Amino acid sequence: MASRNGVPKFHRETAAVRRGALIAATLRSLERYGHEGASIRRISAVAGVSIGLINHHFRTKSELIAAAYESLALGLQRTLRLRAAADRDTPPRERISRFLNASFGPDLLAPSVFNVWLVFWSMILHSPQMRAVHDRTYRRYRAILENLLGALDESGEARRFRLRPAAIALSALLDGLWIELSLSPGTFRPEEAIAICEDWVDALCAGAFVHLLNDKPRTVRSQPRNHT
Amino acid sequence: MASRNGVPKFHRETAAVRRGALIAATLRSLERYGHEGASIRRISAVAGVSIGLINHHFRTKSELIAAAYESLALGLQRTLRLRAAADRDTPPRERISRFLNASFGPDLLAPSVFNVWLVFWSMILHSPQMRAVHDRTYRRYRAILENLLGALDESGEARRFRLRPAAIALSALLDGLWIELSLSPGTFRPEEAIAICEDWVDALCAGAFVHLLNDKPRTVRSQPRNHT
DNA sequence: AGCGTAATTGATCGATCGTACAGGAGCAAG
DNA sequence: CTTGCTCCTGTACGATCGATCAATTACGCT
Numbered sequence: 001m002a003s004r005n006g007v008p009k010f011h012r013e014t015a016a017v018r019r020g021a022l023i024a025a026t027l028r029s030l031e032r033y034g035h036e037g038a039s040i041r042r043i044s045a046v047a048g049v050s051i052g053l054i055n056h057h058f059r060t061k062s063e064l065i066a067a068a069y070e071s072l073a074l075g076l077q078r079t080l081r082l083r084a085a086a087d088r089d090t091p092p093r094e095r096i097s098r099f100l101n102a103s104f105g106p107d108l109l110a111p112s113v114f115n116v117w118l119v120f121w122s123m124i125l126h127s128p129q130m131r132a133v134h135d136r137t138y139r140r141y142r143a144i145l146e147n148l149l150g151a152l153d154e155s156g157e158a159r160r161f162r163l164r165p166a167a168i169a170l171s172a173l174l175d176g177l178w179i180e181l182s183l184s185p186g187t188f189r190p191e192e193a194i195a196i197c198e199d200w201v202d203a204l205c206a207g208a209f210v211h212l213l214n215d216k217p218r219t220v221r222s223q224p225r226n227h228t
Numbered sequence: 229m230a231s232r233n234g235v236p237k238f239h240r241e242t243a244a245v246r247r248g249a250l251i252a253a254t255l256r257s258l259e260r261y262g263h264e265g266a267s268i269r270r271i272s273a274v275a276g277v278s279i280g281l282i283n284h285h286f287r288t289k290s291e292l293i294a295a296a297y298e299s300l301a302l303g304l305q306r307t308l309r310l311r312a313a314a315d316r317d318t319p320p321r322e323r324i325s326r327f328l329n330a331s332f333g334p335d336l337l338a339p340s341v342f343n344v345w346l347v348f349w350s351m352i353l354h355s356p357q358m359r360a361v362h363d364r365t366y367r368r369y370r371a372i373l374e375n376l377l378g379a380l381d382e383s384g385e386a387r388r389f390r391l392r393p394a395a396i397a398l399s400a401l402l403d404g405l406w407i408e409l410s411l412s413p414g415t416f417r418p419e420e421a422i423a424i425c426e427d428w429v430d431a432l433c434a435g436a437f438v439h440l441l442n443d444k445p446r447t448v449r450s451q452p453r454n455h456t
Numbered sequence: 457a458g459c460g461t462a463a464t465t466g467a468t469c470g471a472t473c474g475t476a477c478a479g480g481a482g483c484a485a486g
Numbered sequence: 487c488t489t490g491c492t493c494c495t496g497t498a499c500g501a502t503c504g505a506t507c508a509a510t511t512a513c514g515c516t
Contacts, residue, residue, distance in 0.1 A: 009480090010493085040474060169405075172424070184359075239512080
């Protein structure tokens with residue numbers, strides 16, 4: 001019918017292309033509407049398709065959400081990795097500086113990005129599917145940090161340190177600053193966040209973090225210390 | 229009718245008492261059911277009251293949620309402050325250690341607490357009411373940290389440092405570690421998180437953080453440094 | 457003891473949710 | 487041009503949501 005008018009009612013796409021478009025629409029819907037954007041109706045409206053199409057390409061809603069989570073996480077990691085190593089022969093310490101700058105760039109600090117992230121996080125506790133995505137992507141993220149820090153550790157510019165806890169600490173510092181900047185951008189400026197991280201890396205190089213040093217493994221003190 | 233049987237159908241409470249009970253029920257509901265716990269029906273079921281009662285004591289749902297947010301935040305802050313200064317004459321450095329230990333105690337690290345927190349956070353972007361509560365409570369939280377760090381700064385045990393960015397950095401480190409521990413408790417142990425924070429404070433005392441030093445105010449570098 | 461106040465109940469409203477499903481339609485192959 | 491695959495549409499259904507409101511009832515006060 002409609003084809004007789006020369007105006008098709010809709011476009012047919014291959015399954016792969018349509019799946020990608022729906023994932024992108026999911027992220028856009030979450031950006032705009034926050035938690036209420038995680039609805040089949042909102043997503044289909046943003047994507048410009050009918051309600052039923054989503055359940056044709058994704059068996060359930062949570063499957064689509066999980067796919068969107070993984071897509072966003074991997075995309076951000078790719079961005080960070082690319083910016084950290086622009087040239088082939090960037091020295092290790094500067095790669096980290098580039099990574100820090102990219103972490104607090106305007107595209108990462110957009111409040112919408114954070115809102116999407118929050119929606120995903122809030123689903124982890126109750127959805128094993130989301131937990132699986134989180135564990136997988138977060139392991140990757142820490143691996144990237146361990147790579148960056150590992151190159152620094154072997155460059156001779158720094159006192160030798162233990163890689164794993166150092167990556168954990170730096171990722172926590174990055175996440176904490178990123179979250180606070182996203183929640184209330186007026187509290188401090190992105191440049192301050194970068195400076196705080198740079199200071200941390202410099203202190204790591206100087207061997208200022210006793211528990212992270214590699215030369216003498218020591219047990220961790222869990223009780224408050226006694227300063228007399 | 230029911231009173232004739234000697235079995236009252238319900239208890240009458242003063243407005244203040246009932247409001248407090250409803251706030252507590254809200255937090256319990258959010259702990260159990262996550263984001264879906266933020267529903268009038270769930271909350272009233274947890275509180276053991278009827279659906280309509282909530283709208284009798286709170287004009288709208290978001291008013292109740294905001295009250296619960298403020299209640300939880302202030303309660304946690306009170307707990308932390310009390311544990312940080314157990315004795316009157318606890319030295320500044322040990323107060324901080326106590327604060328760190330309390331921050332990663334089992335009651336703060338319960339996954340349910342984090343889930344409640346996430347629900348609140350996800351509402352900040354779209355609800356000015358929640359944003360107001362967040363700004364207020366987070367300012368208080370940073371003030372507590374500034375008090376603790378300020379006492380350390382004046383004790384003479386540390387190189388003089390700028391209070392505000394130091395509090396921002398420490399709170400970010402605390403938050404980041406707390407979040408990661410809550411999201412996936414198996415990644416590292418609470419004792420490691422405490423050690424990372426202790427290291428940070430020690431490095432602060434040693435003057436290892438250049439941008440935080442007080443003696444010479446310097447501009448913050450926002451471009452990646454050039455290591456040649 | 458009875459009365460009045462206000463705390464409490466529960467049915468009800470319109471809206472929105474996720475999923476299922478039957479039929480319409482684009483597009484390539486024959 | 488016709489056929490057929492499957493991508494796609496849109497209605498339908500049952501459940502749940504926040505908010506309203508008239509009716510009910512506990513409990514202090516006189």
